[in-house]
Amino acid sequence: MTDVHMTIDGMRAALASSREGGARIALVPTMGALHAGHLALVRHARALADVVVVSIFVNPLQFGPNEDLETYPRTLDADVVALDALADHVFAPSVGEMYPDGAATTRVAAGEVGGLYEGASRPGHFDGMLTVVAKLLNIVQPRTAVFGQKDAQQVFLVRRMVRDLNLPVSIEVAPTVREDDGLALSSRNRYLDVPQRHAAAVLSAALRDAAAAASEGASAALQAARMRVKTEEAVKLDYLVIVDPASLLPVEDDHRGPATLLIAARVGTTRLIDNAPLQLG
Numbered sequence: 001m002t003d004v005h006m007t008i009d010g011m012r013a014a015l016a017s018s019r020e021g022g023a024r025i026a027l028v029p030t031m032g033a034l035h036a037g038h039l040a041l042v043r044h045a046r047a048l049a050d051v052v053v054v055s056i057f058v059n060p061l062q063f064g065p066n067e068d069l070e071t072y073p074r075t076l077d078a079d080v081v082a083l084d085a086l087a088d089h090v091f092a093p094s095v096g097e098m099y100p101d102g103a104a105t106t107r108v109a110a111g112e113v114g115g116l117y118e119g120a121s122r123p124g125h126f127d128g129m130l131t132v133v134a135k136l137l138n139i140v141q142p143r144t145a146v147f148g149q150k151d152a153q154q155v156f157l158v159r160r161m162v163r164d165l166n167l168p169v170s171i172e173v174a175p176t177v178r179e180d181d182g183l184a185l186s187s188r189n190r191y192l193d194v195p196q197r198h199a200a201a202v203l204s205a206a207l208r209d210a211a212a213a214a215s216e217g218a219s220a221a222l223q224a225a226r227m228r229v230k231t232e233e234a235v236k237l238d239y240l241v242i243v244d245p246a247s248l249l250p251v252e253d254d255h256r257g258p259a260t261l262l263i264a265a266r267v268g269t270t271r272l273i274d275n276a277p278l279q280l281g
């Protein structure tokens with residue numbers, strides 16, 4: 001049975017006795033519309049903790065004015081059913097519960113890396129994301145929080161916030177769950193019509209081509225990925241960049257060793273992101 005909590009006080013009260021008994025608590029933050037990728041994170045959390053909390057909150061602070069806040073899928077009842085045998089608690093607060101003063105809230109600043117890639121396309125996105133993650137960590141006070149590698153820049157920034165603000169939590173990362181054709185599962189995939197859904201598989205194909213060319217260096221890997229994306233007219237590249245996993249800054253052309261390829265593209269009005277590790281040189 002999964003208990004659903006709509007208030008911060010209710011969530012905290014429900015965890016009090018487990019916490020006093022020394023139970024290990026894990027948090028999986030989500031925006032709901034759960035798919036198998038989210039459920040894999042919950043299973044990951046289950047393996048690390050005695051009590052698993054899944055938060056479901058579509059955070060207005062991380063959406064831009066022209067983004068899909070209004071239309072973002074909200075499927076709480078189905079989400080609670082999907083979590084039934086997996087999570088102990090669902091925390092599903094209203095916007096008013098999380099932001100009683102509206103947007104006039106204290107915010108976490110994501111810094112320089114927060115303005116790159118996703119942050120360049122979505123100004124303020126990462127400040128909003130880190131702010132809600134900090135709030136959720138303070139409300140639930142988990143020992144562990146689990147995030148998906150699918151959102152590599154998010155993971156980087158959450159880890160850095162935890163270090164910079166000395167938050168007492170360990171951040172765990174779970175691998176990306178994909179469809180059979182390689183498309184990373186995403187709550188936004190449901191926006192795609194059939195031809196778009198087919199075309200969207202080019203993102204993961206581009207990552208594979210880049211990985212195959214990575215022994216020839218960064219430019220060759222980027223070129224291979226770019227060529228692949230061009231084969232699908234419906235897919236408009238937003239950014240394609242190879243970064244150093246330690247800094248998330250773009251690598252120099254002669255960089256050798258481990259790197260991460262980040263990709264974002266639009267298919268119609270739907271924005272999709274993905275990433276893959278590369279071994280350069």
Ligand code: AMP
Pocket residue numbers: 029030031032036037038040041146147148149150151174175176177178184185186187
């Ligand atoms: P979201 O609901 O999109 O905010 O995602 C909640 C969490 O699920 C984040 O940590 C995501 O990185 C993770 N996630 C989203 N899609 C996937 C996926 N395909 N595989 C694994 N984790 C995912």
